[in-house]
Amino acid sequence: MSSIADAPLTDVPLADLSASGRIVRAALTRFAQHGVARATVRDIAGDAGVSAALVIHHFGSKEQLRLECDRRVVAFVQAKERTSAARALDAAFAHYGAYAARMLAEDSPESRRLFDELLGVSRAAVADGEKVGSLRGSSDPDAQAVALLMLGLAPFAFTANLTHWAGTDAETAMTRLAVPIAEIYTAGLMTDPAVLEAARDAQGARE
């Protein structure tokens, strides 16, 4: 059941990691926090306690390091998926939500690959949930899976402003935000079904 990919890299103590492990860990954090463009190889190397040249030596290029990060996330999710899709999605959000949110905001084949992977998990979670009765079915389950994924990633995309708003750390802010989101997920937000009809009409008119 438990493989190497089960343990999210960010939870392993720094000293226990090899140089390349520390580099990937640092990259995951920097990419998540500042985005790929603003995260420099030198910064990542500094966090990992190595030289910039070593980063290139091990991974070939910044872009390939990014791909390695993608691979770690995918491996982690696939390992978790053996328990249940819903758990895998939750775990992916909890450990790599910020990274995934940054990556999926980009427009590249690699971004699309990660998206497809996560969407697969979300689809399975939606299908399972409806079968078990824990999720309400949708007239468009595939779009529902996309919604579940994107709404789930939203707080991570805006973490900086979230913590600014809460005036504390990211985790506390996330916990506070989780309440109204859970309210919406369990009871809805709008009382008038007109907005749903409007959305269905717009969708109907377009196909």
Add this chain to the structure above:
Amino acid sequence: MSSIADAPLTDVPLADLSASGRIVRAALTRFAQHGVARATVRDIAGDAGVSAALVIHHFGSKEQLRLECDRRVVAFVQAKERTSAARALDAAFAHYGAYAARMLAEDSPESRRLFDELLGVSRAAVADGEKVGSLRGSSDPDAQAVALLMLGLAPFAFTANLTHWAGTDAETAMTRLAVPIAEIYTAGLMTDPAVLEAARDAQGARE
């Protein structure tokens, strides 16, 4: 009622705009599509049909051009706010959703300023909605306003993958995604209120 800020810059024909107007328009688009770091002054200048030097001449620096974009969005929202907060928020999403999503993903004082502005509108929309009865009240209205803002921006943060998924243009993809989101907003997604209790417990344990 109608001021200059009412018309979103992106809807004005290119030929009708002055050079600086075209620059701001191009900047709004480039910043929204590729993010500030990846949008180059030369690209923006090219889109606007001017030289890179002119961009600097008019705005001083790339950063100040970004601030001007922020100002345009804020002015637009404030103008729309005179009708209703809900309309202002909808209009802001429709016209500047992609730009706002990119900006609010960053961690800077400017990002926080824009966030506070939009959060104010969201707060007002939540208050109005509850008063009129169109929105269900929350145990934490302020967090609810944050949720409304972030969930509303989510599709714009991931537009590229959204269109990839739908296999069409962004607008069609957004329309399709709007259906399950409207379902969630009107009827909820989960049948078991346990997740709400869990969120409330976690929140309660933290304060």
Add this chain to the structure above:
DNA sequence: CAGAATACTGAACATGAGTTCAATTGCTGA
């Protein structure tokens, strides 16, 4: 109409960042 101010440009400059490279250190297996 003249001149001043403004709009505008191409070329050059400075710098930050990804990458290369030659050299050094440390380890490992015959």
Add this chain to the structure above:
DNA sequence: TCAGCAATTGAACTCATGTTCAGTATTCTG
């Protein structure tokens, strides 16, 4: 032990990009 291989580094190189600058065209104004 030692030869060879992997790990590691500092310095140099290259290139993209924000910005400056000197000069030209355009537009406003008295």
